[in-house]
Amino acid sequence: MAGHRLQVQQPGLDIIVSPDKSLLQSCTESGMKLSQSCRNGNCLRCEATLVAGQVTLRDGRRLNAPANIPLCISYPASDMVLESLPLSRQGSYWHAQLTSKGDWQLAAGSQPPPQLGQRVAVLQATRVDPSRVDQISGRHVRLAPPVTLTGSGSAFLIALSAPTRGNLALWHKRHLHPQCLWSNLSADTGQLALSLCRRAQWPGQYWLD
Numbered sequence: 001m002a003g004h005r006l007q008v009q010q011p012g013l014d015i016i017v018s019p020d021k022s023l024l025q026s027c028t029e030s031g032m033k034l035s036q037s038c039r040n041g042n043c044l045r046c047e048a049t050l051v052a053g054q055v056t057l058r059d060g061r062r063l064n065a066p067a068n069i070p071l072c073i074s075y076p077a078s079d080m081v082l083e084s085l086p087l088s089r090q091g092s093y094w095h096a097q098l099t100s101k102g103d104w105q106l107a108a109g110s111q112p113p114p115q116l117g118q119r120v121a122v123l124q125a126t127r128v129d130p131s132r133v134d135q136i137s138g139r140h141v142r143l144a145p146p147v148t149l150t151g152s153g154s155a156f157l158i159a160l161s162a163p164t165r166g167n168l169a170l171w172h173k174r175h176l177h178p179q180c181l182w183s184n185l186s187a188d189t190g191q192l193a194l195s196l197c198r199r200a201q202w203p204g205q206y207w208l209d
């Protein structure tokens with residue numbers, strides 16, 4: 001079967017991809033190291049934004065641009081353009097809930113918890129707080145300084161071990177006023193934070209600038 005042209009804006013990539021291979025597989029075979037885990041469309045670590053073209057998902061559904069697509073279950077259905085790729089240097093993250101004792105309980109999963117002393121950022125719908133892991137018990141983590149839960153009641157802990165400094169900022173707009181949530185981000189950390197905001201489906205609009 002004839003291939004399709006895949007262009008990626010950031011990092012620059014221009015390759016021919018087979019409709020029989022997932023975009024994750026094709027990009028990996030072209031030498032890109034991409035963030036991934038479940039490979040069945042659940043964890044969204046491999047999510048990318050389709051800005052032109054269309055893909056067929058593993059279950060047969062067709063998605064047209066603009067759309068956020070998990071690369072592991074997306075197959076080319078036309079020539080396509082992706083905004084960027086989720087490079088594997090992105091940091092680790094955990095979905096977390098604040099308990100009544102002031103600990104953060106990490107969602108169940110195979111990913112080990114962060115290390116004692118690990119620098120983290122708590123990402124919520126309308127704020128980001130830097131902190132550090134002060135105590136760990138199983139999947140319960142205590143942070144210092146402590147971070148309170150606001151707004152939607154859900155949050156992500158992002159490990160800051162990967163390179164995080166850069167010239168991007170994460171923005172949010174719910175009503176009229178744009179609000180900068182997190183500044184001086186590297187492309188990897190910014191993309192991860194943006195993916196998590198979209199995954200959480202918090203109200204409002206998020207973007208990187």
Ligand code: FES
Nearest residue numbers: 037039041044072
């Ligand atoms: S690797 Fe989990 S959604 Fe693609």
